[in-house]
Amino acid sequence: MSFLGIDLGTSSVKLLLLNTEGSVLKTVAKDYPVYYPKIGWAEQNPIDWWNAVREGIQEILTECQIVSNKVEAIGLSGQMHGLVLLDKDGHVLMPALLWCDQRTQEECDELSEKLGNKLSEYTGNKALTGFTAPKVLWIRKNRPEIYEQIEHVLLPKDYIRWKLTGDYATDPSDASGTLFFDVAHRCWSSEMLDVLGLSKEQLPTCYESYEITGSVTEQAARETGLHSGTIVVGGGGDQASGAVGTGVVTAGTVSVALGTSGVVFACQENYSVDIENRLHSFCHANGKWHVMGVMLSAASCLKWWVEEVCQFDDTGYAVLLQEAAKVSPGSEGLLFLPYLMGERTPYSDPNARGSFVGLTMSHGRGHMTRAILEGVGFGLRDSLEIIREQNIPIYEIRLSGGGAKSDLWRQILADILALPIHVVNSVEGPAFGAAILAAVGAGAFASVEDGCSMMIKTVEQTEPIAANIETYNSLYNIYHQLYGVLQESFEKLSGI
Numbered sequence: 001m002s003f004l005g006i007d008l009g010t011s012s013v014k015l016l017l018l019n020t021e022g023s024v025l026k027t028v029a030k031d032y033p034v035y036y037p038k039i040g041w042a043e044q045n046p047i048d049w050w051n052a053v054r055e056g057i058q059e060i061l062t063e064c065q066i067v068s069n070k071v072e073a074i075g076l077s078g079q080m081h082g083l084v085l086l087d088k089d090g091h092v093l094m095p096a097l098l099w100c101d102q103r104t105q106e107e108c109d110e111l112s113e114k115l116g117n118k119l120s121e122y123t124g125n126k127a128l129t130g131f132t133a134p135k136v137l138w139i140r141k142n143r144p145e146i147y148e149q150i151e152h153v154l155l156p157k158d159y160i161r162w163k164l165t166g167d168y169a170t171d172p173s174d175a176s177g178t179l180f181f182d183v184a185h186r187c188w189s190s191e192m193l194d195v196l197g198l199s200k201e202q203l204p205t206c207y208e209s210y211e212i213t214g215s216v217t218e219q220a221a222r223e224t225g226l227h228s229g230t231i232v233v234g235g236g237g238d239q240a241s242g243a244v245g246t247g248v249v250t251a252g253t254v255s256v257a258l259g260t261s262g263v264v265f266a267c268q269e270n271y272s273v274d275i276e277n278r279l280h281s282f283c284h285a286n287g288k289w290h291v292m293g294v295m296l297s298a299a300s301c302l303k304w305w306v307e308e309v310c311q312f313d314d315t316g317y318a319v320l321l322q323e324a325a326k327v328s329p330g331s332e333g334l335l336f337l338p339y340l341m342g343e344r345t346p347y348s349d350p351n352a353r354g355s356f357v358g359l360t361m362s363h364g365r366g367h368m369t370r371a372i373l374e375g376v377g378f379g380l381r382d383s384l385e386i387i388r389e390q391n392i393p394i395y396e397i398r399l400s401g402g403g404a405k406s407d408l409w410r411q412i413l414a415d416i417l418a419l420p421i422h423v424v425n426s427v428e429g430p431a432f433g434a435a436i437l438a439a440v441g442a443g444a445f446a447s448v449e450d451g452c453s454m455m456i457k458t459v460e461q462t463e464p465i466a467a468n469i470e471t472y473n474s475l476y477n478i479y480h481q482l483y484g485v486l487q488e489s490f491e492k493l494s495g496i
Helices: 046-064 105-115 118-123 132-142 156-165 172-178 190-196 218-224 238-245 299-309 316-325 365-389 407-417 429-441 448-455 466-494
Strands: 002-008 012-019 024-031 071-078 084-086 152-154 212-215 231-233 252-258 262-268 280-283 289-295 335-337 355-357 394-400 421-424 458-462
Touching: 002 046, 002 156, 002 238, 002 429, 012 046, 012 429, 024 046, 046 156, 046 218, 071 156, 071 238, 071 429, 084 156, 105 118, 105 132, 105 190, 118 190, 132 172, 132 190, 152 156, 156 212, 156 218, 156 231, 172 238, 172 280, 231 429, 238 252, 238 262, 238 280, 238 289, 238 429, 252 365, 252 407, 262 365, 289 365, 299 316, 299 365, 316 365, 316 407, 335 365, 335 466, 355 466, 365 394, 365 407, 365 466, 394 407, 407 421, 407 458, 407 466, 429 448
Parallel strands: 002 071, 071 231, 252 394, 394 421
Antiparallel strands: 002 012, 012 024, 084 152, 212 231, 252 262, 262 289, 280 289, 335 355, 421 458
């Protein structure tokens, strides 16, 4: 018995075939383009997604020599917040607007001014350009001829569901990122739909992430090689699916994704909202909820330092990390603010700038490299401290992403966060999580928690060092004050 997880990312789709023992039988990735028609705009053609998924399924079935009816169930994960519009005949009305599209600041301001605190009351979040609701308002204002033809509003992964099953469906974790979903009650927000001029009939039916939403049609079976009737479950947004894929499904365990950006994700049993909306409050893929902090530059800070500043190729990472390892914790008083692309949590500020603070003649390249690793750690701690303020328990960190491969960075994070760091056996977290959700839907496991318990194991563990915790606590107190001191200067610099 095997389960297929499909993760529709921004640059590629990743497909993963998993058996009930948690062994990955095969992974496949298929790329597709992102289009940037204007500065700040980001779009994709949903047909490109389907072609990549279709080809990926064919390849994974062929190379694994899996008979199509041996795939028991399919789970979907995907990039969140994107806007896919279909007309009454199921035709795509225009390119999908992506999570990273920045054209909607005016619409965000309008929502914030019109609704004030009610926006958080209705949805658990504040208006950001990445969310789906401002995109709908932009279409209504700038493309009224498109807006009038809207029959179905879908999120990216749910377009793939429709191509597979013919059903219009979604799940609470992905819907949470639209800004027209009532996160507390796990249903569409009637108040926000009134603001957007949408009806519930235009929106997909919402199922829990492990519930069956439909089955593969004969047409999709011909196109993919799957067996018609194969069940498809709700799946989840990429962050919730990734948390399932690393076993972050109970309170006390926190996921830290140390990729291009940095994400701190904490499962919670009950719904709550940070009063200042510094964290996102979303539904989780296991019927619970989660809060999430996002820093825009994480491992990308090290990539910038190695490749752009130091002008090294891939071999340079090892050289620079060896130099950094020889420097004592705290980099002899050198701090780095990792705001190379602005910041989101805890400061929603596109004007924030990356900075070295505390440079002296005694500092060398190794100090600067280590300060970057530590600065990213301090940035992640910002989100963790807000989570603690919400009285959400934290006992261990599950670390994923490219930065998790570094022994040094894992130790730095353990010391700064004062928590044990676990690296688990699952790769391609969101696709792995989607496959687990599929297994639960097929009845292989009684719950998402049971599936994670059976399939996910710690393969590396890093414990914090007491002396280093004390050093980093002192430095974090200084780091945390620097944004407020420099904010006005950041704003002035952005205008030059």
